[in-house]
Amino acid sequence: MGVIHENTSSVLAHQAGEIAEKLPGGATLARSVEMLVAWGRANSLWPLLYGTSCCAIEMMCTGASRHDWARFGVEVARASARQADLIILAGTIVEKMGDNLLTLYEQMPGPKYIIAMGSCTITGGPFYYDSYSVIKGADRLVPVDVFIPGCPPRPEALFYGIMQLQEKIKKEGREIPWEIGELVNTPFIDTFTETQQDWDALEKKKDEELAEAKKQFKRDNPDYKPPKPARVKKAKLPSPTRKRVANQGISNWTLLQTLQKKFPGLTVHDHPDATPKEVAELGTDVPLDLVVPKEQYREVVQYLKDSKELGLEMLIQLTCVDWKEYFDVVVHLLSVEDGHKLFLRCRVEKDEDGAEIETISDLYPAADWHEREVYDMFGVRFTNHPDLRRMYLKENFPGHPLCKDFKDSSRVIVRPY
Numbered sequence: 217m218g219v220i221h222e223n224t225s226s227v228l229a230h231q232a233g234e235i236a237e238k239l240p241g242g243a244t245l246a247r248s249v250e251m252l253v254a255w256g257r258a259n260s261l262w263p264l265l266y267g268t269s270c271c272a273i274e275m276m277c278t279g280a281s282r283h284d285w286a287r288f289g290v291e292v293a294r295a296s297a298r299q300a301d302l303i304i305l306a307g308t309i310v311e312k313m314g315d316n317l318l319t320l321y322e323q324m325p326g327p328k329y330i331i332a333m334g335s336c337t338i339t340g341g342p343f344y345y346d347s348y349s350v351i352k353g354a355d356r357l358v359p360v361d362v363f364i365p366g367c368p369p370r371p372e373a374l375f376y377g378i379m380q381l382q383e384k385i386k387k388e389g390r391e392i393p394w395e396i397g398e399l400v401n402t403p404f405i406d407t408f409t410e411t412q413q414d415w416d417a418l419e420k421k422k423d424e425e426l427a428e429a430k431k432q433f434k435r436d437n438p439d440y441k442p443p444k445p446a447r448v449k450k451a452k453l454p455s456p457t458r459k460r461v462a463n464q465g466i467s468n469w470t471l472l473q474t475l476q477k478k479f480p481g482l483t484v485h486d487h488p489d490a491t492p493k494e495v496a497e498l499g500t501d502v503p504l505d506l507v508v509p510k511e512q513y514r515e516v517v518q519y520l521k522d523s524k525e526l527g528l529e530m531l532i533q534l535t536c537v538d539w540k541e542y543f544d545v546v547v548h549l550l551s552v553e554d555g556h557k558l559f560l561r562c563r564v565e566k567d568e569d570g571a572e573i574e575t576i577s578d579l580y581p582a583a584d585w586h587e588r589e590v591y592d593m594f595g596v597r598f599t600n601h602p603d604l605r606r607m608y609l610k611e612n613f614p615g616h617p618l619c620k621d622f623k624d625s626s627r628v629i630v631r632p633y
């Protein structure tokens with residue numbers, strides 16, 4: 217009963233109802249059959265496996281033994297859209313997965329239903345402001361039948377949503393046929409700013425009333441002096457004793473000295489004239505942060521990778537910082553054996569198409585993925601990268617969203633504070 221194709225069974229039921237109504241007692245029979253079909257449909261919903269973030273955990277919990285949604289007939293979660301008649305949207309929906317969600321919805325035979333579970337699905341939730349990728353409401357993509365607020369809603373709330381949907385389905389028949397709901401296409405409303413303006417007006421009114429009340433009090437009590445509270449003596453607390461952290465691998469100063477011998481152009485970030493003493497004072501907890509000229513970037517990385525003495529064989533991360541005028545490509549390396557770490561940053565000037573620097577993905581294979589991420593988010597191109605494509609966003613996404621100058625009012629609602 218879970219899946220009945222709209223183009224066959226619904227049409228047949230409709231025609232059978234019309235024929236039956238013409239017979240004696242046929243109207244009662246037709247209505248009874250309609251009720252039976254709707255009852256069966258409502259109590260055997262087959263949800264598609266679809267959970268995208270934390271709300272999905274609550275949805276799974278709803279299906280598991282303690283709550284057990286089988287008691288409500290929502291038993292057979294399907295991995296195929298063709299066998300499902302319900303999508304429970306549980307979690308954040310981002311723009312890149314929007315097309316896939318639409319495809320899944322279209323692959324489902326009707327009548328089909330959607331429950332939107334949690335703030336992210338309903339409005340974008342905590343990602344409403346300043347987000348370039350989160351869809352601000354699932355009903356901008358697919359028609360939603362039931363909304364369940366919460367972050368996340370508990371299983372009981374999901375049950376209530378399912379029961380509401382069942383009530384809706386039970387009313388369906390020839391008089392109220394199932395039909396695809398409306399999509400929202402109104403512009404985004406910045407409710408925060410509206411609320412803040414109302415709030416500011418209330419605060420202003422309150423401040424004026426308070427000021428007036430204070431003046432009145434002074435007029436009524438010209439000799440009033442407020443009592444002075446006695447000062448509490450500040451307690452002296454014993455200062456905590458610090459334990460020295462065990463020395464981890466090669467010291468910052470030795471690293472610097474070794475590297476500067478081979479590459480004199482290397483300097484410490486923000487302290488180009490740092491003395492050995494200053495670098496030593498950084499301690500073992502603070503990794504060394506070195507600046508490398510662009511023309512030596514690959515050569516230095518190659519040396520760090522190959523040097524047996526330094527042993528920086530693992531790339532923890534490759535990322536980027538946008539300083540408005542230029543980018544810093546930052547490489548974070550680790551010696552797995554000895555534990556010392558190193559940051560290497562390289563200034564990359566901006567050009568019309570973003571910026572360009574050589575790839576290091578052939579030296580550290582992990583850089584392949586990180587460089588694609590930097591390209592996607594900042595638009596930095598890595599020369600000779602084997603597969604430089606966007607990673608999180610669609611190929612036709614306009615711009616690179618982590619750049620300081622990225623502005624797209626159709627996607628991003630700027631947080632007003």
Ligand code: SF4
Nearest residue numbers: 270271334336367368
């Ligand atoms: S509504 Fe809350 S719990 Fe649900 S996906 Fe969003 S952040 Fe996670």
